[in-house]
Amino acid sequence: MTTENKLAITGGKPVRDSYLPYGRQWLDEDDIQSVVDVLRGDYLTTGPTIDLFEEKVADYVGSHYAVAFSSGTAALHAACFAAGISQGDEVITTPITFAASANCILYMGAKPVFADIDPLTYNIDPDSIEKLITPKTKAIIPVDFTGQPVNHDQIQKIAKAHNLIVIEDAAHALGASYKGETIGSISDMTMFSFHPVKHITTGEGGMITTNNREYYEKLLQFRSHGITRDPKKLSQNHGSWYYEMHFLGFNYRMTDIQASLGISQLQKLNDFIKKRRHLARTYNDKLKAISHIHLPIQDAASTSSWHLYVIDLKLDSLKGNRDDIFNAMQKENIGVNVHYIPVYLHPYYQRLGYQEGLCPNAEKLYKGMITLPLFQSMNEEDADDVIKALKKVVNYYS
Numbered sequence: 001m002t003t004e005n006k007l008a009i010t011g012g013k014p015v016r017d018s019y020l021p022y023g024r025q026w027l028d029e030d031d032i033q034s035v036v037d038v039l040r041g042d043y044l045t046t047g048p049t050i051d052l053f054e055e056k057v058a059d060y061v062g063s064h065y066a067v068a069f070s071s072g073t074a075a076l077h078a079a080c081f082a083a084g085i086s087q088g089d090e091v092i093t094t095p096i097t098f099a100a101s102a103n104c105i106l107y108m109g110a111k112p113v114f115a116d117i118d119p120l121t122y123n124i125d126p127d128s129i130e131k132l133i134t135p136k137t138k139a140i141i142p143v144d145f146t147g148q149p150v151n152h153d154q155i156q157k158i159a160k161a162h163n164l165i166v167i168e169d170a171a172h173a174l175g176a177s178y179k180g181e182t183i184g185s186i187s188d189m190t191m192f193s194f195h196p197v198k199h200i201t202t203g204e205g206g207m208i209t210t211n212n213r214e215y216y217e218k219l220l221q222f223r224s225h226g227i228t229r230d231p232k233k234l235s236q237n238h239g240s241w242y243y244e245m246h247f248l249g250f251n252y253r254m255t256d257i258q259a260s261l262g263i264s265q266l267q268k269l270n271d272f273i274k275k276r277r278h279l280a281r282t283y284n285d286k287l288k289a290i291s292h293i294h295l296p297i298q299d300a301a302s303t304s305s306w307h308l309y310v311i312d313l314k315l316d317s318l319k320g321n322r323d324d325i326f327n328a329m330q331k332e333n334i335g336v337n338v339h340y341i342p343v344y345l346h347p348y349y350q351r352l353g354y355q356e357g358l359c360p361n362a363e364k365l366y367k368g369m370i371t372l373p374l375f376q377s378m379n380e381e382d383a384d385d386v387i388k389a390l391k392k393v394v395n396y397y398s
Contacts, residue, residue: 009331010396015389016333023197023337026272026376027265034264038256045255053259054207056266057192061174061184063209065216068259069223072171072193074252075206076104079189080139081249082208082218083165085110089138093169094124095342095362097143101169102343110138114344116359120297122146122310125361126154133158139165144173144183146339147276147307148298152178152186167191171206172307174199175273179301184209189219194258197375199272199305200265202258223252272376276306279374279383283309286387292317292394294368306374308339311390313368320397322368328396329370332389337371 008014038049050068058066069075085091087109093101095114102112115128124142140159142150150168159166168186170176171193176183184190189212192198194205208219221228226249231237234244280296287295294312298304313322320328322338329336342362344354356363372386 007331008392009328010392014332015392016385019333019335020373020378020382020385021335021375022371022373023375024377025196025201027201027261028268030267031261031264034260035257038260041256043256045253045257047256049256049259049263050254053254053262053266056263057184057207058209060266060269061182061190061209063185063190064211065213066207066209067216067219067223068254068262069206069208069252070254071204071252072191072195072206073100073104074223074250075191075193075208076100076141076167076169077107077250078219078222078252079167079191079208079215080104080108080110081222082189082215083139083167085138088136090134090136091139091141092129092132092137093141093343094143094145095344095359096122096145096340096365097169097343098171098340099343099346101141101143102349105141111136112343113137114342114354114359114362116361117145117365118151119361119365121148121299122296122365123148123150123299124155126151126158128359129155130158133162133164137162137164139167141167141169142187143169143171144176145308146296146310147172147176147305148296149173149176149178149183149302149304151299151301152181153301156186165189171195171198173305175269176305177303183305185211188212189215194262194265198307199276200262200269202254202262202265205254205258205262221246222249225249225251273305275376275378276374277304279378280304280306280309282380282383283372283374283387286384287311287390290391290394292398293390309372309374310339310369311372312365313370313394315368318394318397322370324397325393326370328393329389332393334386334389335373338366338369339371340366342366 054066089110166187168190194202226247
């Protein structure tokens with residue numbers, strides 16, 4: 001995407017001649033070679049590379065087990081199954097997330113219950129969670145929004161008091177930590193996503209980490225049609241070829257091709273996160289002079305892995321609304337985005353009976369939020385272009 005010689009909405013030439021996306025994968029020759037090696041090998045799927053990728057992720061986060069899936073959404077679905085979520089259950093989650101965090105609850109016939117967010121960190125508010133617990137509540141799905149871990153102390157305390165399972169949606173938070181503990185080792189189950197805009201990519205893909213052996217075995221079986229070859233689980237055994245389907249599972253398997261890319265990418269993860277943190281500090285330092293925006297606030301207990309950098313516009317002090325600012329930034333060739341539409345405001349959820357006004361803090365944030373570009377291959381000049389464009393646009397509407 002280019003400017004096509006169009007003028008910026010503020011008048012004159014755009015800040016950039018070429019379009020800067022909000023996110024993008026970063027691959028090198030080692031990544032490409034890792035995939036080529038698998039393509040030339042014996043296994044394209046259900047082979048040893050998947051096991052190796054799972055072992056390396058489990059080792060990185062400090063969990064006993066890890067199970068790879070075809071997507072983060074598939075991984076969440078599997079976690080809900082392993083947790084025993086079913087018809088009539090309620091599961092509490094946040095509205096400021098991608099729809100998958102709530103859709104996985106619907107897949108099980110259960111009801112998503114939306115807790116409001118902390119207006120400072122934008123993560124789910126533990127006090128709001130506690131107020132929504134009923135005898136039907138089965139689990140909590142907190143989301144580490146933008147890469148900042150949720151308040152685990154409070155959430156784990158609430159879960160223990162009410163005998164609830166915590167399925168952490170850490171799609172944004174690979175490499176983050178809470179009070180020194182790596183995300184992926186704290187909750188009953190934790191989901192990571194390997195979509196191209198995430199910290200590492202397998203093209204599409206996801207992972208559940210857990211320390212619970214029972215969950216681990218259910219996850220493995222669920223991703224492969226509910227089928228098992230484990231002699232200890234078979235009702236009868238006709239030999240090494242024999243297998244049984246014990247429940248209705250899905251084909252949610254990751255391929256060895258994807259896993260090989262994941263292994264290669266994982267070796268670079270710490271460098272990727274270091275770069276993201278550097279860019280976030282650059283934004284923090286240089287954007288604080290703009291009086292018309294709120295910058296992200298980090299919980300002192302959390303160390304973010306910075307998947308997203310989200311600002312909140314002070315709309316009361318601006319002549320335009322969020323969409324005006326958004327469109328103006330796009331005209332400057334800065335690929336801003338919005339993360340996210342509160343889930344219950346989507347038409348499908350509205351038809352289920354969810355109504356506007358359910359989570360006031362989330363809805364207020366949504367009206368003013370904009371995501372700035374943040375990815376591994378950005379350089380200082382790119383970041384400066386984002387800052388320059390934002391100052392230009394905000395000044396225009398102030």
